[in-house]
Amino acid sequence: MITLQPFTIHDAPQLISKIKDERMLLQFAGPAYRFPLTEEQLETDLSDEKRTLFKIKDQTGSTIGHAQIFLKEKTFLLGRILIWDENNRGKGYGKKVMQELLKYGFSHFDKETAELNVYDWNTGAIECYRKVGFAFDPDVKNEAMIDKEIWVSLNMKIHRNTFNVQKL
Numbered sequence: 001m002i003t004l005q006p007f008t009i010h011d012a013p014q015l016i017s018k019i020k021d022e023r024m025l026l027q028f029a030g031p032a033y034r035f036p037l038t039e040e041q042l043e044t045d046l047s048d049e050k051r052t053l054f055k056i057k058d059q060t061g062s063t064i065g066h067a068q069i070f071l072k073e074k075t076f077l078l079g080r081i082l083i084w085d086e087n088n089r090g091k092g093y094g095k096k097v098m099q100e101l102l103k104y105g106f107s108h109f110d111k112e113t114a115e116l117n118v119y120d121w122n123t124g125a126i127e128c129y130r131k132v133g134f135a136f137d138p139d140v141k142n143e144a145m146i147d148k149e150i151w152v153s154l155n156m157k158i159h160r161n162t163f164n165v166q167k168l
Contacts, residue, residue: 002096004104007053007066009046012039015055015066018084023146027119028082030153031144052104056083056097064088067097069105075157076105078116094128102132102163112160117142120152133162 007015015037019025022035033041045051045068056065065083069076078101083093105114116134118125140155 001059002093002100003057004054004067004097004100005057007046007055009039009043011055011063011066012042014063015042015082018082026144026146026151027122029080030117052108053080054101056093058088058093064093065097067101069101069109071109071111072115074111075113075115076109076111078102078105078114081116089124094125095131098129098132098134099166102158106160106163113157114160114163115155115157117153117155120154126154126156129156132158133166134158 016039019028019035019037025033025035025037029037042053045053050071052069052071054067054069055063056067058064064085065088066080067078067082068080070079071077078098081094081097081101083089083097102114105111115137116129118129120126134156135158137155137157142153144151144153
């Protein structure tokens with residue numbers, strides 16, 4: 001249903017075209033990118049040996065989104081996840097993308113834990129991550145400012161054993 005394929009700089013124009021404004025970019029990528037998203041910003045990620053970038057393909061072979069894995073010292077971080085057509089949201093794609101990212105991460109990296117960050121108001125994403133087995137880490141929280149609003153970013157983690165049990 002969903003496959004992850006390597007993202008290349010040739011995929012950048014399509015991704016860039018989907019990021020309509022600063023708020024969407026912050027939700028998708030956190031505060032590291034600057035609006036408008038550019039090929040140069042994506043090239044920086046592509047050249048980072050700790051990052052793996054993916055395009056998300058559906059069963060027809062169409063690219064429907066983007067995701068990244070960032071290798072940290074003790075964990076790997078799933079991030080910059082976007083299913084760009086709102087008509088594709090709520091169809092189980094998010095759960096499948098998370099499972100594919102976790103399968104990739106746990107099979108390619110010698111880490112026992114995966115993590116992600118999500119804004120506290122993004123209840124649809126939080127529910128998706130919970131269904132896959134992620135749980136909140138109450139010790140990790142960050143804030144980002146946009147349009148005089150403070151967005152609270154929460155951290156969620158999943159252990160390899162939890163994911164392996166979920167797969168059965």
